[in-house]
Amino acid sequence: MKLGQRIASIELFAQPGSTEPAYQPVLLWDENGATLVDTGNIGQLDQITKAVQEIGLQLSDIKRIIVTHQDIDHIGNLAAITAEHPDIEVWAHADDIPYITGEKRMIKMTDERLSQMPEAARTAIHSFFNQLPSIRINRVIKDGEMLYIHGGMRVIHTPGHTPGHICLYLPQEKLLLAADELRVVDGELVGPAEAFTPDMQEAVRSMHKLTDLPLEKVFCYHGGLYDHEPSAHIAELIRILEQA
Template identity: 50%
Template sequence: MQIRPNVIVLTIPLGESQVHPVLLKDEDGLTLIDTGMFDQYEALIQAIEEAGEAPSSLKRIILTHQDTDHIGNLPALAREFPVVRLFAHPGDLPVISGSQPMLKMTPERMAQLPPERREAFGRFLEQLKQLPEIEELHDAEHLPWGGGLEIIHTPGHTPGHICLYLREQELLLAADELRVLDGELAGPWDAATPDMPLALRSLLKLKDLPVRTILCYHGGVYEGSPDELIGTLTESLL
């Protein structure tokens, strides 16, 4: 779904739900934000093609954080499209590059997976170690892609979680810092947010920005501002 002239929201199935990577279109090619779970490569490529774009036009991949439903197709994409530049916040970069264990997919959790899934996961973790260099993105950094975007570091869901803000388009790419549930905007998911107090403090960085549209990786597009919800969720902090 095209939500701005140069912003396309992709939809790929994940279990009984869906996730929403984003494509930013610029003259020099495409920037992909998040990549889906590792067994969704075909679905991701199909979604890009169905949006009328060529996967071979991919120039950059930005990872909003380390969780596997966001970085899952990174190894396959880096292999297929070796000129692509990769970006993440230093708070999650050592995990994404395979040099530190994942925050949520711990060895204990892996041991509970069915054997086939566990093996696939093990292969995926090995592939992370083969990735080319991942470049660092920092809080308040301005980048030209998508017509201009700002990085907002929003730790809590993971240490290196980032949101992307396209100020001119009044568009917030919230990743997992916000969700859409049954059409309503919601905060981070408790069960997947190890440091909720920090995630709530991070929400305050998203408040009072001019925002008309929010894209949540889980739940999709929400037309409106997050300010009221953020006010409610962070009341106890103020």
Template identity: 45%
Template sequence: MRLSPHVAILELPLQLAGRNEIIYPVAVLEDGSITLIDTGLPGQVALIRKALEELGGSLEQVRRIILTHQDIDHIGSLPELVRLTGAEVWAHAAEVPVIEGRRLPVKMSPERLKAMPEETRQQMERFLGSLGSLQVSRSLSDGEVLPLAGGTVVIFTPGHTPGHLSFFLSGPKLLVSGDELRVVEDQLVGPAPQATPDMPLALESMQKLVGLDIERVLCYHGGLFSDHPKERIAELASQIEQSS
């Protein structure tokens, strides 16, 4: 779905650990090239290709892949996409060792791997091994403005993972929140507690989203939220202040 002349959201199915939902990577189509924000699960390149073609683009136009964070539903198709397109990979420095396969994901441990059913464990190990071919070409820092979609502000929002990023696309006034915000039952809420190792930090990060001129929020889990998002984000952030 196109949100503006240059910005579109992709819709990919997520079936993981008993969940069955849609996840929403972003494509910015500008100057004949495409920038993706997040890449879905392993094995979703064909779906991404089809979605880009429906937007009038092609997979071969993907030059840059920006990652909100290291979780498998965000970097799953990254190795295959990079292999096919040679795209640059941009992420926060704290996520780089995981994305490049040099460290286990923050929510994974040798014990957790061992406890997985044999087939799942093999799939996971294959995936983690495939990350070894990757190189992050650019580390993104808080407050940087990328020349993308009328100026895209990088917002460091750690907590869900150590190097989680959100992005404010100032052209379409769209906040791409990654997993820092979700839409649950039509309401904008904070990150999922069971998947957020440092919840206090994630809640503190939310303060940084207050005051942005946001018209719509795109949550990777839950999709678009456009019902007074600025007010709702301020409300979420103030509840946190009161509880701390």
């Protein structure tokens, strides 16, 4: 889906034949090369490669991958992509880096959760864990920083869903890439999935950082585009979540 001038989402499906994409990384490209925001869940490299080609680019056109946070459905193909294309830089917030590089166990991959998974999934995740130490982080990105991408892209640190979760704001497009801080469910803008958000209170506090942005569009990794007065709906969402 086209999200703006030289910005498109990549639709990744959890199962063959699914009609709704489960994960939606974003590809932006300009004179400084292409930037991929997040990389889908494990085993989706073929889907990503095809989707990038449908946009008219190649994986080798990607100069950098920005990781919004450590979760497996966001870094699932990071090692696979950078193994094929070692020149691609990886950028992330400091608070999630040790989990992305395998120095610490990803916070939601508890022994309990792993033990509830089918054997095949557990095996796949263990081989994924083994790939993580190959990931090199080239740049640590900070809250408030304006990245030299697409005429300026601001980093907004939004901890709660994970400690180093970030959103990305594109002022030229009045577009917020919300990652997992916000979702669209049945056409409604909602907060992060509570079951996968260890600090929901902090996630709600982080939402306050999004209310002052001039916004026309919010793009959520889960649920896609939301463009009906997003600022008013974020403010309303905060009110509801703070009462809960």
